[in-house]
Amino acid sequence: xxxxxxxxxxxxxxxxxxxxxxxxxxxxxxxxxxxxxxxPAEGPTFLISISSIKDKNEDGRFTVFLNKSAKHLSLHxxxxxxxxxxxxxCAASETDGLTFxxxxxxxxxx
Amino acid sequence: NxxxxxTPKFQVLKTGQxxxxxxxxxxxxxxxSWYRQDPGMGLRLIHYSVGAGITDxxxxxxxxxxxxxxxxxxxxxxxxxxxxxxxxxxxxxSYSGTGPSTNEKLFFGSGTQLSVL
Numbered sequence: 001x002x003x004x005x006x007x008x009x010x011x012x013x014x015x016x017x018x019x020x021x022x023x024x025x026x027x028x029x030x031x032x033x034x035x036x037x038x039x040p041a042e043g044p045t046f047l048i049s050i051s052s053i054k055d056k057n058e059d060g061r062f063t064v065f066l067n068k069s070a071k072h073l074s075l076h077x078x079x080x081x082x083x084x085x086x087x088x089x090c091a092a093s094e095t096d097g098l099t100f101x102x103x104x105x106x107x108x109x110x
Numbered sequence: 111n112x113x114x115x116x117t118p119k120f121q122v123l124k125t126g127q128x129x130x131x132x133x134x135x136x137x138x139x140x141x142x143s144w145y146r147q148d149p150g151m152g153l154r155l156i157h158y159s160v161g162a163g164i165t166d167x168x169x170x171x172x173x174x175x176x177x178x179x180x181x182x183x184x185x186x187x188x189x190x191x192x193x194x195x196x197x198x199x200x201x202x203x204s205y206s207g208t209g210p211s212t213n214e215k216l217f218f219g220s221g222t223q224l225s226v227l
Contacts, residue, residue, distance in 0.1 A: 004152075006152075036216075043114070046216065098216065099155075100153040
């Protein structure tokens, strides 16, 4: 049973507009949520995280929102740039490691 | 600054062969782990270690062995390769021995693409 779900395999957004990537989880014991970005032939790199005691965390163009009651988080990228084209993984932390979603392939169109 | 280094980058094996995927980090990180990435499956945790001499199983440990004799190295051994082990393997580390159960971010290697025929 998948504990972290990213239901959109891909998302296409025009350059300069907002990209919104969504993630749902089922385990209420998760205490941190993280987003990782992955380019082809490279390992994932950390992007932004949020503690379960917060509902928003912002870092430049990237903002993560957490809705604990709905067990939902989202990553907003504003404005979207061509270099943002990548696969984005939502992850949740527990005692032994991270549980990852399947990823969303974000495509920024010129 | 090398970070997390994985070798080899590509490997083709025949069913039943054994091999070791190497992982080394130069950041003095206590926590190290192995993930596999399969199409449509995201990344799944195979084994992890919270310090030298300590290892534990993750979500998908069957068919793999690990050891942690030094802080720097965390090799992953395939005992008898099977086609189901065709995947991209990532090694990752973080500073704290408690692993990424807090806000500790993981640093990933660039991956090893393994094909088992």
